[in-house]
């Protein structure tokens with residue numbers, strides 16, 4: 090299955106392929122123009138897929154190299170980017186270098202950001218290997234690193250030459266990582282795809298689910314590359330989730346926080362009278378079938394307010410939320426895709442969240 094992604098604002102158009110076995114049969118025409126190929130990956134993915142990809146490229150006569158860094162969010166730093174840039178200079182990479190970003194969202198973020206600034210920009214191809222990276226991080230052009238002040242605070246918008254999604258790589262993904270990816274899948278169903286929501290209650294066809302999510306993200310980022318409006322809908326559940334992550338000192342995984350965030354923001358939609366009770370209950374019924382809904386008691390409710398006021402969508406430090414009117418439909422407020430919610434309602438929704446899920 091191939092989608093053609095067109096980002097008019099960036100004058101960029103590129104294919105997104107979803108297929109089994111793609112990694113072992115990387116289309117050589119995609120790599121034709123490159124003098125040197127550098128695979129950027131992490132320590133786990135290197136062993137699983139990186140080394141064999143490197144061997145195949147070399148066997149096909151390409152000058153190929155691989156550079157990796159320790160797996161995990163703690164590697165998404167300036168220091169890792171600097172290490173990769175120095176490593177590419179040591180092997181004399183010029184503008185005719187192609188970067189292959191092979192891994193989860195951490196690898197894609199850092200490899201794309203490195204490629205975007207190396208020699209003022211070299212081409213790169215995304216090879217996502219986690220569900221979260223397949224349905225979210227690989228598409229949309231955002232690339233960045235963390236600083237001591239927060240997540241993805243330094244970065245850029247940049248687009249790849251292609252996105253190649255080999256769903257076979259999910260076979261080695263730990264169950265917990267898979268469930269983090271499903272938090273974003275459920276989000277797509279809640280903001281834009283009612284049928285997907287019900288599909289998730291039946292049998293799971295990974296290729297179909299990934300395609301539906303990529304199509305939604307495609308339509309959103311093609312219309313609003315830089316998050317001036319519509320792209321905000323992708324933040325459903327994320328205002329609360331980001332506050333939970335920050336208040337936990339980033340020990341609560343993003344996927345787990347998004348599950349809780351979606352429950353809480355659906356509750357707000359319900360308290361405000363936008364979302365019917367039975368729709369809300371259907372959401373609450375689905376969420377735990379994909380991930381444990383556990384809010385660590387160590388996250389103090391009061392500390393959430395501090396982080397909510399620092400959310401990227403806040404205006405004059407007041408947090409704004411994406412709300413839904415039914416499963417598959419996001420609300421629009423005077424042309425804006427997020428809105429202020431009275432503090433009383435935010436408190437009520439958070440009280441409910443703590444009562445239900447704090448452990």
Ligand SMILES: NC(=O)c1ccc[n+]([C@@H]2O[C@H](COP(=O)([O-])OP(=O)(O)OC[C@H]3O[C@@H](n4cnc5c(N)ncnc54)[C@H](O)[C@@H]3O)[C@@H](O)[C@H]2O)c1
Nearest residue numbers: 133160193194195196218219221222225226231258261262
């Ligand atoms: N740029 C964007 O638009 C965007 C969007 C969403 C998320 N992100 C970023 O993505 C990151 C999270 O991504 P993630 O959840 O993929 O985390 P990750 O990249 O840390 O991967 C999770 C773990 O799975 C391992 N792994 C990867 N593929 C595997 C496979 N096929 N088999 C076995 N293990 C495998 C990794 O080595 C890692 O240990 C965050 O930093 C987030 O900010 C970026």
